Every structure is written in structure tokens, then in C-alpha cells.
Amino acid sequence: MTATQPTTRTQPTVRTCPFDLPEEYRTLREQDPIIQGTLPDGVPGWLITRYEDVRAVLADPRFGASRPRMVGGDADGATPAPPPGTFIFLDPPEHTRFRRLLTGRFTVRRMQQLTPAVEEIVAERLDDMARAESPVDLVQAFALPVPSLVICELLGVPYADREEFQRNSATMISLTASPEAFQEAREAMRQHIHRLVLAKRADPTDDILSELVQTGELTDEELAGVGSLLLLAGHETTANMIALGTMCLLRNPEQVAALRADPTLMDGAVEELLRYLTIVQFGLRRVAREDVELHGHRIKTGSVVVAALSSGNRDSTQFADAPDQLEVGRKYSPHLAFGHGIHQCLGQQLARVEMKAALGALFKRFPTLRLAVPEEDVPMRHDMLVYGVHELPVTW
Amino acid sequence: MKVIIDENKCVGAGQCVLAAADVFDQRDEDGIVVLLNPLPPDDLGAQVEDAALRCPALAIEVVK
Ligand code: SF4
Secondary structure (H helix, E strand, O other), rough: OOOOOOOOOOOOOOOOOOOOOOOOOHHHHHHHHHHEEEEEOOOOOEEOOHHHHHHHHOOOOOOOOOOOOOOOOOOOOOOOOOOOOOOOOOOOOOHHHHHHHHHHHHHHHHHHHHHHHHHHHHHHHHHHHHOOOEEEEEHHHHHHHHHHHHHHHOOOOOOOHHHHHHHHHHHHHOOOOOOHHHHHHHHHHHHHHHHHHHHHHHOOOOOHHHHHHHHOOOHHHHHHHHHHHHHHHHHHHHHHHHHHHHHHHHHHHHHHHHHHHHHHHHHHHHHHHOOOHHOOOOOOOEEOOEEEOOOOOOEEEEEEEEEEEHHHHHOOOOOOOOOOOOOOOOOOOOOOOEEEEEEEOOOOHHHHHHHHHHHHHHHOOOOOOOHHHOOHHHHHHEEEEEEOOOOOOOOO | OEEEEEOOOOOOOHHHHHHHOEEEEEEEOOOOOEEOOOOHHHHHHHHHHHHHHHOOOOEEOOOO
């Protein structure tokens, strides 16, 4: 392929329908698989939109994860060094050291063993919801408390502190938070976990933070970083998958009917929701560690590349059968919702267990569940790195 | 069909276990892949190929 001048434009962010990607992605995939431009927070970078390219870049060690800011950096886009233990921004061998300490705690078997405990949490939330007067906000009543309770229990974080860390999580992924607000939220979160680490060092309990403390492999600073990261990741992602997934299923009643008729479809339905919704809506950033050639363009060392997960997950070359439609019976094909490569989501098995338990029980318990407001009035999270709904008023 | 895994590459994502639980498992201590059957029967071929395709770390090689 001959090198043409790269097209320059801003990463598309505006959706016309809450469940469709910005229309530009389709044209980009077809005509311009790599463009140079500006990312939603003003950082210059390259954008790739095809399934194959996204997978290839995320699996390619020439692209690293230590990178410029996502939100909350300096005005010139310079990187404030992430705090110790923030391993999603580390490359091997440092990344490997953290990942290895954690993977055993998130295996398929260990997460599946949590199913009864998660189902119990789900049932309690639904009991509460049933007692409340409708309409209720499904986010506050159900979608957020479920993963919040689960991750707090797993990590050993007191749920009573939730207001503080839920607020901090939200600030850390907001596109509109000022750099000061971002730093402040991150610091508050770290200090909170740091205090817990000290407490668990003195008096270990049965949870991941205590286990990590006891390995003796990490400094208190690193433990605070790892703990903050897991707490943040355990909240925002699953909560939005449950809330947005519910809204999505409500507008596809025939799919809910299919799930009711055949509960074995649930595993596939969860994968399909992950693919279809891809809530990490602006993609993942990598930095070229050396000059790399892509579609005839030279990506210079230090340049940022954005791998658009959401666009890759709607690529018709990979998802041949109506990729812009939710199809719970879709034949499985590896999606990109959890990323790809060495950073692929550590908590993905937990997310699957939670989504299965939550969505399955919700539609069983409230067969007449419906939106309490017109769909256009649901406030969508256009302004957050993690897509979803700010609120979901429902009735039954 | 012969399966080869590279423990050093594995990042413990468990995709292989989801795809082919008869062939892959994960170590309890560190989540690293365990090969239960390096020579899986042909009827597991599709599952094994799926596992190799899903593996985010390219840690699974299938030799035919
Ligand atoms: S899918 Fe790959 S990275 Fe994940 S556990 Fe299996 S071999 Fe390891």
C-alpha cells in the first residue's frame, strides 16, 4: 500500500441513537482504517477502527501502555506519572510482576465459586427494590450496589465507605473533571486504601487486600495503587454493563423472551451484550515504543494510538451477521470488550458472573419491568470514559 | 492435533478455560494456564482452535 497523507479529524464521539456508535466509525472502517487526529480530551493521536487492527495493536509488544493522560493531565497533555501499583499503565517486566500476583485470585474457577454469594447479593437488592415504590432508579437501587458490594467483599473494603469511593471513581473517569479534581479524587482513593492496607497488615482478614499484604511482595504504596485500581475497575464497568444492558434488553423484548424460553442462552447473551455495548467507548490507548508502520503510515516512537474497541466490535468482517443488532443467540466470536493482549481485563470472569446473576434474576423477578420515562429522557453517559446511563428510571 | 502452551506469555485471562474446559485449566496460585491434555481428540478441535483465537496473550499454539 502506498502512503497517503493521513486524514486528520477528531475522534467521533456523538451518537444519534444511544445504542449506535457515531456513524463516522463505519466510514472509517471501510475507507480510512487509520487516521491522525485529536482525541476527546485534546491529546493528538492515531485512531484505528478495524477489528483486526485493534487486536493486532493490542497484542503487539511494540506498543506500550505507559502513556499520556486519559483524563486529568496537564493542559499540554503531559503525563503525570501514575502512582505506584497502577499496573494498567506499566509494560513488562513491571506489569508482569503485578499481574502474576493477581491472576490466581481471579481465575475462572474462583470466580465461578462466587456465584452463590453473588446471587444472594442480587436477591437481596431485588427484595429491597420490590419493597420500594416504583419508579426507582435502577442504577442506584441495583446496578451499582451489586458490583459495589461484591468488589468490597472481595477486596475487604468496608461497604459503609461507599459514598466516598463511588464519588471518587466517578470523578476519575469523567471527561469533564478538571485536572485538579481528578488528582484530588485519585489521591483520596489512594489514601483510603492505604489506611486499609495498614489496618490489614496489623490484623489480616479473609480478603484479597489482606492476601496481597501477606505476600510481602508489594510496598504499601504499591498496595494502595493496586487496591484503588481494582476498586475503581470493579465499580464503573460492571455497574454500567448491568444498567445499560437492562435498558438494551428492554428495547429488545423478543430477545428477553428468547432468554426466558431458554436460559442456556444466558452465557452467550452476556458475551453479546459485552460486544454490542462495549462501554469502554473511546477505546484503549497505547504508545509506540519504536517506529511502526501501519497501513502505509509511519507511527513515530512516542505517538499515541487509540484502538477503538467499540468500532472493532461492530466490524462486519468479523461479525458478519448484522453487527449493529443485538442478537443474544449469536455464534460466539471473540469480542474486544475486555481489550486484548497482556492487559486484557483481569476481572472479566467476575464481570461475567455478576452480569449473569444480575440480569437473569432481574428479568425473572420483574417480568413487567419497563422504563418509567421516554427513552430519549434517559441521561446517557456521553461524557464518561465508561459509557452507560447516569440514571435509569424503571417501573413494573 | 497437538497443543503447545507458553506459560511465560500467559496472563491468566482464563479465555481458554471458557472455550475448552476439557483441555485447559488454570493454576490456583497464579492463574497461569495448565494444559490438561496436550493431544486432544479431534472432536475437541473446534473448541481448542477457539481457545487459541481467544487467548489475548497468544500463549496457545495448535499444531496439526
Ligand atoms: S487464554 Fe491465554 S492468557 Fe488466558 S489463561 Fe489461557 S493461555 Fe493464559
